[in-house]
Amino acid sequence: MIQDSSYLLPGNHNGVLLIHGLTGTPNEMRILAKGLNAVGFTVYSMQLAGHCGNEEDLCQTTWQDWYQTVQDSADFLAQKVDNLFVAGLSMGSLLALKLAADRPTQIKGVGVLAATFKYDGWSIPYWVxxxxxxxxxxxxxxxxxxxxxxxxxxxxxxxxxxxxTVSESMLSGDSASAGLAGNPLPALAEMQLLAKQVKKQLPQVICPCLIMHSGHDDIADIKTNARLVEKNVSGPTTFITLDDSYHLITIDRQRKEVINECISFFEQIASSSSSSSTTKIP
Known part of the structure; x- marks a missing residue:
């Protein structure tokens, strides 16, 4: 049985939905979640369908199943807050972008962290x-x-x-803590279908986007992934290149910078939203 590793950190009326990556877990978003919650945000770090179990569990799901859990989680968090933001890591950022494209009036801003449309980083074998x-x-x-x-x-x-620490947990089979050690080919195929759909919908993303990516990403090259988002979304973008991290930027060396940039980004939007909602028309 798959264990539900999702967690809610109660805070103020500004909420952030956090989405982990393919074969990952909500744990890879925990440091970011605590950082956002420490300054007042209500944070819900969700678990994608089929994750935190074994490879067979994951292969029984499709990208539509993953996205459905994102939508359900957004509905859950929206009941508790006034302003809803979303941030995703790796494949999670694709799901976050799709949510923003599908819900342009609800999603106020997107954190696009190490966006991954394809595995083409420097550590990926040539044949892959x-x-x-x-x-x-x-x-x-x-x-x-x-x-x-x-x-x-x-x-x-x-x-x-x-x-x-992460590799020890992952290789020991503790998928609920560190995710799966392998990426099943059927799941990678589903991710490719998701990427194709999200590429089509990028122009429909009209809210502000914070795009953070390592210039040395070992999994997803910054030029073909993060820059793709920057070039095609319709909303304003803030692009930040990290120089001392690899792919998992939410837990790597520059995790504090990721937290601080996300806080600044979401707070600025929340502040402007609050100001506009309280402005009286003469």
């Missing part, structure tokens, strides 16, 4: 980059559906101490 586009076809044909792409060091982490 070249064959990635075939995964959807493989799934349709039922080929290689029991195979997984096993992650290799540095596991998205530049900080060696944190890397050792």
């Amino acid at each position: 980059k070249k064959l990635y586009f075939l995964l959807v076809l493989f799934k349709k044909l039922g080929l290689f559906q029991k195979k997984s792409f096993i992650e290799k060091p540095p596991y998205g982490l530049k900080d060696e101490r944190i890397r050792a």
Whole structure:
């Protein structure tokens, strides 16, 4: 049975929905969640469908299932706050962008953290980059559906101490804490379908976007992922390049910078929203 690892940190009337990445867990958002909550935000870090279990659990779900849990979580948090923000890590940022595109009047701002439309970072093997586009076809044909792409060091982490802790939990099979060690090919195919859909919808994102990405991302190259978002969304963007982190920027060396930038970004929007709502028309 999959354990629900979602958690709610009560705060003020400004809420932030946090979305983890593919094969990840709400734990990878916990430091950010605590940082946001410490300054008053109500934070809900959700768990995507099929996650925090085994590979079979994940492969029984589709990207539509993942997105449905995002929508349900947004509805849950919206009942508790006046202003709703969303931030996602890796694939989670794609789901966050889709939510903003689908709910332009509800979502006030998006944190796009290490956006991942495709695995093309410097640590990804050449054959994976070249064959990635075939995964959807493989799934349709039922080929290689029991195979997984096993992650290799540095596991998205530049900080060696944190890397050792995360890899130990991940390789021990503690998926509820650190996620899965492998990326099942069927799940990667679903992520590719999600990426295709989100690319089409980027122009529909009209709210402000905070885009943060490492210039040394080992999983997703900044030029083909983060810059894609910056170029295609319709809302105003703030682009920040990190220089001392790899992919998992919410827990890596510059995690405090990620927290501070998110706080500043969301607070500024919340402040302007509050001002406009209290302004009286003469």
